Amino acid sequence: MSEFLHDFFDMPSDLQHSWIGLVGLHLREALLPVAAGLLLALPIAQLCIRFRWLYPPVLGVTTVLYAVPSLAFFVVLINYTGQTELTVMIPLAVYSLVVLVPAIVDGVRSVPQETLSAATAMGFGPVRRYFQVQLPIAVPAIIAGLRVATVSSISLVSVGMLIGNQGALGNLLHDAQIYNRPELTWNSVITTALLAILVDALLVLVRVLLTPWMPSGSAGRRQAPALKDAAR
Amino acid sequence: SSGGTSEDPLKGGGAESGTVVVGSNNFAESILLADIYGEALKAKGIKVTYKPNIGSRETTYGLMKNGAITLLPEYNGSLLAYLDAKAKPKTVEETTTAINGKLDPKLELLKPSAAQNKDSVTLNAETAKKYKLTSDSSIGELKDVAKDLVFGGSPEFQTRHQGLVGLKSVYGLEFKSFKSLDAGGPLTQAALKKNTVQAADLFTTDPTIAREKFVVLKDPENLFGFQNVQPLVRKGELSKEGAAALDAVSAKLDTKALLQLDAQVQLEKKDPLDVAKAWLKSAGLV
Amino acid sequence: MIRIDSVTKRYPDGTVAVDRLSLEIPDRSITVLVGPSGCGKTTTLRMINRMVEPSEGTILLDGEDIQRQPVTTLRRSMGYVIQNAGLFQHRTIVDNIATVPRMLGWGKQKARARAAELMERVGLDAALAKRYPYQLSGGQQQRVGVARALAADPPVLLMDEPFSAVDPVVRKGLQDELLRIQDELGKTIVFVTHDIDEAIKLGTMVAVMRTGGHLAQYAPPAELLSSPADAFVEDFLGGDRGIRRLSFFPSARLELTSDPVIPLDATAEQIAAPDAPYLLVTDADGRPLGWSEPRDLVAGDIRPDRLLSHGRPFVPGTDSLRVALDCAVLSPTGWAVAVDTGGRVTGVVSQATIGEAIRSAHAAGLDDEKVAG
Amino acid sequence: MIRIDSVTKRYPDGTVAVDRLSLEIPDRSITVLVGPSGCGKTTTLRMINRMVEPSEGTILLDGEDIQRQPVTTLRRSMGYVIQNAGLFQHRTIVDNIATVPRMLGWGKQKARARAAELMERVGLDAALAKRYPYQLSGGQQQRVGVARALAADPPVLLMDEPFSAVDPVVRKGLQDELLRIQDELGKTIVFVTHDIDEAIKLGTMVAVMRTGGHLAQYAPPAELLSSPADAFVEDFLGGDRGIRRLSFFPSARLELTSDPVIPLDATAEQIAAPDAPYLLVTDADGRPLGWSEPRDLVAGDIRPDRLLSHGRPFVPGTDSLRVALDCAVLSPTGWAVAVDTGGRVTGVVSQATIGEAIRSAHAAGLDDEKVAG
Amino acid sequence: MNVLNFVNAFFSDSAHWQGYDGIPARLGEHVQYTLEALALAAAIGLPIGLVTGHYGRGGNALSLVATAGRALPSFGLLVLMTTLLGFGMLPVMIPLVVLAVPPILVTTYEAMRSVDPSPVDAARGMGMHESRILFQVELPVALPLILSGLRSAAIQIVSTATIAAYVSLGGLGRYIVDGLYQRNYEKVVGGATLVAVLALVTLALFWAVARVAVSPGVRRS
């Protein structure tokens, strides 16, 4: 058993990382793109809210980009960014848009008209209103989107393995094959899944902390948009 | 179809001066050889970083050219085939000369080792039996039955001269279909074993050949050429001392040793780096 | 004073929501805009704080064109209360109320203290301060909405159907509360509703609007009831106009008589003396027990359980003539019982006398009505 | 007849929604359940069609325990109408109405024909048949809801606040429609509302419920108004009980006088003859023009524009005593003007006379009220 | 634009239009994987989503299952399944189904939950059986959302089915993986383009299905 555990966590030297190191790498490669995606999605979503006609085309474009397989993305990007983490992270950031933009748009749009009117009537300017009223109220929807984006980003990083050891925990999959060590495959799958679940749980916690104003009883119902995003 | 190679925009990860970046292809033996080279250099006090497991030659050669890696274990015949599909050298020296004629001016080959590891056309036991072929049969004898066989190999094998292209032009083989697997790795081994493919490209140093009683066909036309393990380096980026160390490695490395090392990694599941270090030590190279 | 001067609002899609509306809204009183759905009430209200800009015409605040002021300054000088309160669901009650003071740069302490003060004023328990809106009932939320609008002590309050989402009982409470607050603070309130009863109850002046954004009538509620300008207004006012109008007539000057009032232990003379068809029997404290014809009463043996119900009593001075009339109508004898605030009988009054009082109250306002209809 | 027999409903969470309720619901009449929010009205209603099962007690339909019937059979024998109609948005209006007939296995043609018939009955234009619910106004949707419930001609109709989501004007129309349909079809209707005015208007019998699922009073509406069982009911009924109760008293037997009525071209004698403080002037057709004191009138030169408003006239027989009283109160003279349905004056009546009529109407029902209170 | 050049070169090369590695063959395989995976995922996700959504129970459990499903990395799962089960369709179908079930399951549940409760109440009051309520009252109204769940699942499958190529299966991923190892961008870009086009066609198909299957009364609102 302990031998198995030893094998399980014994990383081949070509990965140049310990298991913990791979986990850290995996998180970085998965989370940075989502963070970047969020930064990008906020202004895009704001534009879509401002100019309603923009929303359908933006949705269309993000959906088509989303349909492009990650590997193809990687290969094309190698031309520009080389065989680096960046190559893996750019598509992931792009993918996160397909979830985050609608999450933010729907979240901000779901702010009740009365609340907006009240804010305007109190003399809130558009900017202040956006940051102090609309955005905070959209937080649950945004975090719901972040959960989906993050989980799928964590899952997708593995594919980076195909472009030469850029898949963090995914690299284990290849090494498992060339060294005939199937336990590494298990390690990769389980660790990745656990990471995803853990980060997801953390985001739920963040949501709870950030939104003491949400009726806890209806938390399940408020999840509705979140779950719908899961569908994307 | 030349779109891919007409421009070669590989870049990134450029080596810090004074540091040798040792790259490798994405199969176990290449990683092992890279580790041997790297550790040998380290023993001489040279700073080494590894960039293992990159991909196919198509990728690694580009990375050598643009300097992202400085040193790569190569197989001379394959490299030549990649650089000049038509060359048909008769000796190792001829091979080296031919390569040097085509090699990018920024790159050079060091001394070749005696260790050989060729691509091959290998049949599984079942197929060999069915068509009454043995390890003494030649590839050419497949000519009539190829249309019934599915061939397995790495994706790049499909378009290489030392691959499907050459098998057709040199031996006139046209297979029923080609199944993209991996570079002589576990996918290929498994596919051959399960008869998903009947013939496949395996490396001759593959320890599973013996274990699974696969049959390697002879290559009288020398399609797969000479396949001596030979370090490819960027000119002027490796010190004399370093080059000497690698030459010393090549002098000691022969096919038997390589087979044994491969078995340690792939069958005994030892880490290639450990195997490399141990061998260097036992060979008195460190 | 707010002066709406020949204002028209045409929306981009061509809808004329308000059509050449002119209105003078007096200071320190409640002016109600009332009318059917879509008649332009909200549009009118929102033009006052420039959430909607008029297509034509001007609006003057204390003589100055509101276009001259920066829009946020204007809005911060006007409280705004809407249906469902429009509270910020992500902020606590106290922070909701402190919003405008904080925007105006008050310190956190001061703003919160002010919020606490206002919570008391609108009748909210201080314990609710740290709660979030979802933890409050609809009526409480609406109170928070009012408190929030009052926070920076703006001279003007704009209210758009603020109470229409709460149930009738709570709504009545909120209306009473508003009248009390208005009594104390004397704001200039513009109040939109589609409920004519609410308009009549709250308004010092009532502007009845008609679909298309036309002003149908602008008058105090009593005048509206007695003299609707046209069939539309009359229809809109609904039934019982006469009786509802009596709410505006005090009952203080009703001539009461205590002749037919006798105690439970009345003597035979006391029973025989009054020249009245019915007598009201009271208990030892002077509280009403019930009516009886004199011939059914036996001195010394008056049985309270055999008396006729005295119906509902009214309190002269506090209750209006409407209540007095209702009491008379409800009473089986046609006489209403007047009591003091302690419930002791101060006299009785017949329906005929109440009718007289109504006629003279009418006569006092007859000048307005010199038009045959 | 539906007989609710000592029924209690305890929800799994412990809430007692209905507490030992007993009620006899007469056939072919409208029985209204009314009460504040959460008093158990919906629960009671839904126990009748077994959408909620009682925890204790039984409910009998025509003497048979409803538990004995298969639940779907029971439900199909009862129409069910709810707030917002609950229409199937994916089906056209005609298909919505035809739902139950189709479930009962009627042919498509027959079911549609029935639907068309019902659309007419509830006052829906046949052109709406192929529309979808979203293309209808709230009031129209509610009508479809009623039609759908009537489709299989069930003897019983259960209605849960069916009109509470539409605006007051439309609601009034729907209520009138319901009364008309009930007149024509004579269903046994159980109607839930929290609006006491609606209850009084629609109910043959009204059950007032109190929070906790207790029955506070069960009586015809007039009795409810005149003799509320306790302070809760009295409070729930609200103000103007006496006056509202007058709605149930017809004005047909009012004693009218035409003495003070004179034509526009009245002679000096005609003006001088009546011994009345005010005279009502009519035009050539006999329509009322306005009141005047006799001394202000000059024979041959009566100026309609200088007369006092005659207020609102009432139609004896059609209008109730409530309307007559309101007219009298509204009139500056205290006299109400009676007209026929053509608007021609049939006489006038003083407030005092109306008071008399009220008292005698009262006396007719006095037996119920022999309790001093 | 070199990407456009690649696309052009790829599609104008007649060699790419025939044989076992031709576009028709690869496209056929890809469509086949997609349909099989989608059918499997729908067979699992739809009934569970419909029933739990109808009774309004198990939402939390579903949400957990969905999170777990999404957390499993498709690529890792593919390799794992190949290791465990060897070659064949099954190891490819499992990750694709795991990928597609969460969106179908969750959207179906949510779609059913978001159906206005009052028609359901009315239907029950009319004496409709539960199954009839589910299929005749709730489903038609929930259909647009349910279709959108199936649609996203389909798109994800179309995009992800490319990984089948890594374990030697066919489909459009073949071009991408082969192109990568052969350093043939033309193939990669051509393959990616085909996938994107297939995704667009999927979108269009779902749009058409929605047009036909969703009642105009529901579509509007």
Ligand SMILES: Nc1ncnc2c1ncn2[C@@H]1O[C@H](COP(=O)(O)OP(=O)(O)OP(=O)(O)O)[C@@H](O)[C@H]1O
């Ligand atoms: N932004 C807008 N664009 C176009 N038309 C509008 C807009 N806002 C309101 N309207 C129209 O203007 C008219 C008046 O609207 P407004 O909201 O002022 O009515 P309201 O009296 O407040 O009605 P309600 O009682 O329903 O609130 C309506 O016909 C409405 O449809």
Ligand SMILES: Nc1ncnc2c1ncn2[C@@H]1O[C@H](COP(=O)(O)OP(=O)(O)OP(=O)(O)O)[C@@H](O)[C@H]1O
């Ligand atoms: N399914 C349930 N589980 C637990 N309690 C319930 C349930 N349904 C209703 N209640 C409770 O039972 C009581 C009566 O509910 P019911 O719906 O019958 O009231 P109602 O008189 O119809 O009120 P409303 O006028 O608000 O519709 C309320 O306190 C309510 O909260």
Ligand SMILES: [Mg+2]
């Ligand atoms: Mg409005």
Ligand SMILES: [Mg+2]
């Ligand atoms: Mg109810």
